[in-house]
Amino acid sequence: MAPPPQSGPVFKVLHRTVFEYDAPVRDSMNTLHLEPRTFPFQRTLSAVVRVLPATRVRRFNDLFENVTHHFEIASEHRKLEIESRIRIQNLPLAVPDASRAAMLHEYRGGDIPERTWAYLQESRFVSRHPQIWRQALDLTNGIDPVYEQALAIMRWVHREFRYEAGSTSVNTHLEEAFRLRRGVCQDFTHVMLGLCRAVGIPARYASGYLYNGPRDHLVGAQASHAWPEVFFPGVGWIGFDPTNDTLADERYIKIAVGRDYDDVAPVRGTYHGRGHCKMSVTVEVEKME
Structure with a gap:
């Protein structure tokens, strides 16, 4: 690497x-x-x-x-x-072409299963609900590279869910946020984690902060922020922010990672x-x- x-x-x-x-x-x-x-x-x-x-x-x-x-x-x-x-x-975010083209069968070798196992399981706020699984299958049907699958999931969450402060709490579960179709960055993150894990994509919760520059209009700046990270061979964990429909680039300041909000x-x-x-x-x- x-x-x-x-x-x-x-x-x-x-x-x-x-x-x-x-x-x-x-x-x-x-x-x-x-x-x-x-x-x-x-x-x-x-x-x-x-x-x-x-x-x-x-x-x-x-x-x-x-x-x-x-x-x-x-x-x-x-x-x-x-x-x-x-x-x-x-440092500037760089995702190699080989990592962008990786497919799930490439995750079976080396130390990848050991590094990603915890981020494929259910956790306190992220469950394997049948509706989540069906939605994830629909979103990734016909898409082979994991990177493109993650993009499709991120864009769907951003498009279908409304950012609404106060509509949920720190104890809101993925299933409730999925039903409400609204919430804050924590809820957007839990929903994307559930969708990714449902189809075998290792995904973890990242918490930190977001810098909103003079020409940016990003939701969640000047407060604690959250976004999912997806694992890719050759580069490791890359952030996808469904709240703002963008990769977690050099504007994102990462503090802690885990299975869901409960860990971080x-x-x-x-x-x-x-x-x-x-x-x-x-x-x-x-x-x-």
Whole structure:
């Protein structure tokens, strides 16, 4: 596999999540996916994660090799602030012709089955529903290259589903989003994952951010974003964004990957207390050069 070019745009991202409680809470336990590892088309230049009240933060790699942070705050508190600041360099996306022409029978050799097995299975938010399977067969009928199949699926989701903030929640399942024909980037991603996996295409969930330049009109910028990635021999995982009907190119900043949203949530936690929680999230994505 030829190495990608070593130049591209540099981005910095600020992600701040603040929880405010109207009564003291305690025993807060939280897991974070806010720091990216280096991916084939993306290099991490710096990353800092800060937590207030100050506490010990443990850093490790999870089962999907995502950089993960975990912390606990036993004492009472009425405010929790989690902030990450990262700088990354993205490299130009390049998909070789041989990878674009690959067919599913080429996925049976070498280490590909081992690398992709988890991303062909059902997961918490992605099931093997008969309607999903029938739709996937219709969309890929007569198309042999996996790349073209993935494009057909992405374009169908973009065309048939309406982006509507507030119409779903972080707990919305693929089957509900498929029935509603609307949702946000998380739902678009789960639907495409289900369609791909139904016909044997390895597909995983990617979460991160999206830079919306002065001439771009992309949905999901200046917030956490999600998109599917499909595996191709010779190049690895390539992102397809059904929310915006485009490949995940150098405008996309990837933080974590997994089977679905459940594996990559930016902030997930629990606490003890009866205080009502108000959460606010700020995301700023800036192009440096």
